[in-house]
Amino acid sequence: MSEEVGRYLWEGWGAPDPEVARLQQLLGRYRYDAPLRPLPARAPSRLPRLVLAFALASATLLACVALLASLRFRWQPGAAWAVEAVSGAPQLDGKLLRESGRLGVGQELVTDADSRARIRVARIGVVEVEPNSRLRLLATTSNHHRIALERGKILARTWAPPFTFAVDTPSAQAYDVGCAYTLEVDEHSNGLLLVTSGWVELEGEEWETMVPQGAAAESRPGVGPGSSYYQDSSPAFQSALREINFGPGSGPAHQAALKTLLQQARKRDLITLLNLMLRLPPEERGQVYDRAAQLSPPPPQVTRDAVVRGEHMALEPWWQSLHLGNVKRWWIYWKDALVL
Amino acid sequence: MADDAAQVRAARAGDRAAFGELYQRYSRMVHGLLLARVPPADADDLTQEVFFQAWRELRKLRDDSAFGGWLAQIARNRARDHFRRARPQDELPASLAAPGGVSQEQEARAALAAIRELPEAYRESLLLRLVEGMTGPEIAARTGLTADSVRVNLHRGMKLLRQRLEGGTP
Numbered sequence: 149m150s151e152e153v154g155r156y157l158w159e160g161w162g163a164p165d166p167e168v169a170r171l172q173q174l175l176g177r178y179r180y181d182a183p184l185r186p187l188p189a190r191a192p193s194r195l196p197r198l199v200l201a202f203a204l205a206s207a208t209l210l211a212c213v214a215l216l217a218s219l220r221f222r223w224q225p226g227a228a229w230a231v232e233a234v235s236g237a238p239q240l241d242g243k244l245l246r247e248s249g250r251l252g253v254g255q256e257l258v259t260d261a262d263s264r265a266r267i268r269v270a271r272i273g274v275v276e277v278e279p280n281s282r283l284r285l286l287a288t289t290s291n292h293h294r295i296a297l298e299r300g301k302i303l304a305r306t307w308a309p310p311f312t313f314a315v316d317t318p319s320a321q322a323y324d325v326g327c328a329y330t331l332e333v334d335e336h337s338n339g340l341l342l343v344t345s346g347w348v349e350l351e352g353e354e355w356e357t358m359v360p361q362g363a364a365a366e367s368r369p370g371v372g373p374g375s376s377y378y379q380d381s382s383p384a385f386q387s388a389l390r391e392i393n394f395g396p397g398s399g400p401a402h403q404a405a406l407k408t409l410l411q412q413a414r415k416r417d418l419i420t421l422l423n424l425m426l427r428l429p430p431e432e433r434g435q436v437y438d439r440a441a442q443l444s445p446p447p448p449q450v451t452r453d454a455v456v457r458g459e460h461m462a463l464e465p466w467w468q469s470l471h472l473g474n475v476k477r478w479w480i481y482w483k484d485a486l487v488l
Numbered sequence: 489m490a491d492d493a494a495q496v497r498a499a500r501a502g503d504r505a506a507f508g509e510l511y512q513r514y515s516r517m518v519h520g521l522l523l524a525r526v527p528p529a530d531a532d533d534l535t536q537e538v539f540f541q542a543w544r545e546l547r548k549l550r551d552d553s554a555f556g557g558w559l560a561q562i563a564r565n566r567a568r569d570h571f572r573r574a575r576p577q578d579e580l581p582a583s584l585a586a587p588g589g590v591s592q593e594q595e596a597r598a599a600l601a602a603i604r605e606l607p608e609a610y611r612e613s614l615l616l617r618l619v620e621g622m623t624g625p626e627i628a629a630r631t632g633l634t635a636d637s638v639r640v641n642l643h644r645g646m647k648l649l650r651q652r653l654e655g656g657t658p
Binding site: 154157158159160167168171172174175176177178179180182184185187188354355426427429430431453456457458459461 | 504507508511515516519520523528531532535536539540543544554557592593595596599600607608609610612617618619620621623624625631632633634636637638639640641642643644646649650
């Protein structure tokens with residue numbers, strides 16, 4: 149199927165696939181177009197007074213917290229970030245950085261084999277820049293700060309609401325979900341992310357993966373991020389995962405890799421299996437589900453049918469049962485704020 | 489979806505116009521999911537019943553932004569109940585040919601029957617695309633499936649369907 153024809157099936161525009169167009173014309177007679185009939189009567193629900201009082205108190209408390217947070221996270225759009233040289237002679241916008249300076253939007257920071265630098269990310273965090281790195285500040289406002297890491301390695305530690313801080317790399321974007329992590333881009337533009345606290349979301353054009361504390365994820369140009377995994381998983385497991393994530397997606401090598409991955413998976417590797425499940429076609433989702441269920445039975449509300457169907461929220465209770473920390477409760481990683 | 493959440497809140501408070509907007513947004517999805525399981529003649533009435541049930545039970549929905557997925561589950565359950573109760577006489581066989589050749593209607597019925605023999609995931613996505621005219625991104629947004637799943641369902645489902653319509657044995 150050509151890309152144009154595939155696009156027609158997916159988005160409904162581009163060169164029409166004659167078979168798809170014929171079926172649409174043929175099956176259009178079944179399309180639903182009826183108005184909603186009069187709705188039956190329904191008594192509106194009434195909240196008890198106690199619930200209303202509790203809601204009011206909660207809202208007041210939330211408003212106070214929001215006010216305090218807005219003071220901490222407020223940042224003038226485009227204001228430059230403080231940078232200091234930790235060792236050697238980093239270059240800031242093409243000039244030698246002696247002790248400290250300011251990194252403005254569009255400016256570049258470069259370290260050579262002997263130099264390191266430290267950047268203050270507005271008021272929300274710190275980025276340590278390791279040797280042989282090149283990065284650029286792309287944007288900075290109160291609720292969004294973004295840099296591009298072209299090559300090298302950074303150690304980032306932030307404490308802010310999810311998706312406030314982002315790092316673009318040639319193969320994926322890393323979105324901070326209240327966390328600490330290292331991110332590395334090699335000479336082939338491949339990425340490697342290791343999360344030491346909280347969660348990070350790695351996003352590509354087609355795929356995204358959530359990486360919890362203690363786990364890693366790789367990314368490749370043209371493909372995006374692979375599924376996350378623990379670094380103490382077996383080499384055979386990691387190699388199979390690489391084939392599944394970055395290989396052609398079908399054929400004997402893919403099948404062999406899936407078999408190895410499922411054989412080698414331990415209970416601790418459930419994060420990889422859950423991460424992988426919805427990336428695979430339905431007929432393979434079932435195999436991964438069965439192995440995952442064997443390693444750790446899912447909560448009763450997780451059904452095989454919903455997973456095989458690919459429902460977005462189908463795996464959510466299973467993720468929760470792993471007790472890896474709640475992505476939405478970013479403030480629980482408050483210890484990260486102490487070192488800022 | 490943030491937009492749904494506002495309509496759901498209003499509908500829960502009794503706003504029928506807001507529920508009408510949700511109906512406009514989701515009726516084709518519900519119909520498509522039902523069509524994957526019940527005869528076309530019953531799918532229209534069941535679509536209305538699914539929305540009546542959603543209207544009555546809206547207060548049970550915990551996450552307002554998950555309205556689409558919740559509604560889809562009501563539709564699937566409703567179809568299952570209907571199937572249990574229905575007498576097995578509702579549909580004419582797809583291969584029944586009229587004298588003088590195959591009419592468009594028979595061809596449509598045969599195509600529908602072929603889709604309904606596909607695995608569930610493919611069946612739903614293909615019906616939403618081919619019958620209800622929804623795009624892949626719309627299907628993902630409405631049903632709560634990931635875009636990746638819908639993409640796979642459409643492409644693999646279409647491949648299987650072609651083989652079956654051509655008389656292959658995948």
